[in-house]
Amino acid sequence: MTVIKGKNVILRPLKESDIPILYRYIYGKEHTEWKKYDAPYYPLEPMSLEAFASAMEKHLRKKEPPGRMIIEHLGEAIGTVNYYWEDESTRWLEAGIVIYPSRFWSRGLGTEALALWIDYLFQHLEIARVGLTTWSGNPRMIRAAEKLGMKMEGRLRKCRYYQGVYYDSIRMGILREEWEEAKKELPFFQNRPASR
Structure with a gap:
């Protein structure tokens, strides 16, 4: 099983014991803070713990590379990274990230x-690009992506309507060769412990 160790976070496979923790993060409060930034224009449909556990089951059985991994900080599961195929036949992949508790925001952990995660995807998948889609209502996500060298590839203006305001959909991406250059300058890869 792949474990990716960084300086402040670890990415590791989902364990069965993570399921109730993720469920509490996602469904535990009526107005969860994270959902205000993670595509809030899509409603979060209520789900029982049993249904959620069943939906997460595929991630417990997934072979390498896993489609979703837990972000752990100081022994605590704080979020997830994932990828999905926009179009697998053309190797068009999108990545995602959520850090659920707001007390872990703005500390560089998500970046x-x-x-x-981007490094892992380039190492384990035959892809030329990693993409990320967000919206103009999530400036922290845009800044994190820019810090990593991702480029603004598309901006669909005023196509997301949320709570009486129009927002832009933001498409960002980085090519493999751009990543290889960008990561030389990133502190996360200086004297990094080996992954296992």
């Missing part, structure tokens, strides 16, 4: 986790 580090995303850097480790």
